[in-house]
Amino acid sequence: MTEQQKHFPEFYVTAPQACPYLPGRLERKLFTHLTKEKPDTLIDNLLRGGFRRSQNIAYMPYCEGCHACVSVRVVVDGFTPGRTMRRVTERNRSISAARCRPEPTSEQFALFRRYIDARHADGGMADMTVLDYAMMVEDSVINTFVTEYRAKPEGALDSDPETWPLTAAALCDLLSDGISMVYSFYDPEADHASLGTYMILEHIAYARQLGLPYVYLGYWITGSRKMAYKMRFQPLEQLGPNGWVPHPGD
Template sequence: MTEHKSNFPEFYITAPQPCPYLPGRYERKLFTHLTPDKPDLLIDNLLKGGFRRSQNIAYMPYCDSCSACVPVRIVVDAFDLRRSHKRVLKTNRDLMVRRKEPSADSEQYSLFRGYIDSRHADGGMAEMTVLDYSLMMEDSVVETFVSEYRLKPDPEGDGSTPLVAVCLCDQLSDGISMVYSFYDPELTSRSLGTYMILEHIQYAQSLGLPYVYLGYWIEGARKMRYKNRFHPQEHLTAKGWVRFDGKSDAPEADGCGACADRKLAPAFTDF
């Protein structure tokens, strides 16, 4: 008898860990391994249906008595470009962007290290080595790309183009999923986290893709409040994706595109 191997993914649940966003709570995750034998359509549907990718693992919250993590995506064609957005775009008009294959290099890692040490020194990613960083950037079975942002060369300078921001993205069948982004922490006046989201909205528009996926939003979590700046957006609920046009006037810290400040893949435990 020939053994038949199913392409349907096997799911696992992590052991409880302290929630990094809501004090006093514990988190668990439902996850599955993304392998080349899994159909592309299945993986695409997972990532469009609330799962996030970390290397070749797709995961989603699976917490007891808590549903605070809400997947969100920006509706590209109806996006409301506010005055504050226009200011950010104008401030960064001297940047140029390059899309490239997801490959790690020393220039990226140096920028990443400076960002983590400045913004998230107490987080799980603070211990990431060069090898860990390379795996985060390169280990993917889906269509993945990197957006690099550099200063345009100064006509009166030495012609250099310093790297100031990087964003790792997955391209899904209906949008761009922003996996992780980081930037020069000394350039706070540029609001580079916001700028990268705005620039990827423009890029999705140019590709005719309807959505930009920002990962999870958590009400009451300060690290997630920047996602309130981009409307209209859709939230994934028990009834499916629901349009949400709410607006917040509260001050918000500049964030990155849907990062979860911890090293995800090594934390998974099968049981």
């Protein structure tokens, strides 16, 4: 491998396969490998410029004739939660959030499997093993962390939250201008708690605490009901041919 290959990305394109979000369409991805030899600024620019990370691969949609996938990010300083979101925060006021190193645990995997089996049993992650999960969490060359959310049992001591049961977790990357939420999962039996919404709200608050202007939510997909929830976190910006611009809303 030449020095140029070590420090600059080589891009590849996947073969067409069925789109998991829009029935009847095919998807392809443009991707590159992330290695320790790649400059940190290059990787940061990729992830701020529309690429998503899965382990040590950065990828983005590369679908012929389709531009439904749009990168979106929440503008932290402009975000004000509405009444419904304030209720979600209040509903989860007894949850303790802790930032952890990207080190997989058996407790995380057990929760992850319950979530996948209940919500995405026919998806691409349905067959993930404990080894696959470990690689998803720890295989990263950048600043990655896990936020663990633990629910306080009745009668438990406030001073001992690390003993509370794990109810949700979010794998995130820390970028130069924000937090990129890579993947999150939660107790599928806790629908009433709106934990998916709560985790985004909590990371917006954390980004504000760190002085970071954005929380990256990945792709919003035109016509996909699964991605409609992202529109609730306004103001939202989308990445277009001329850079990041305000998203017009759904």
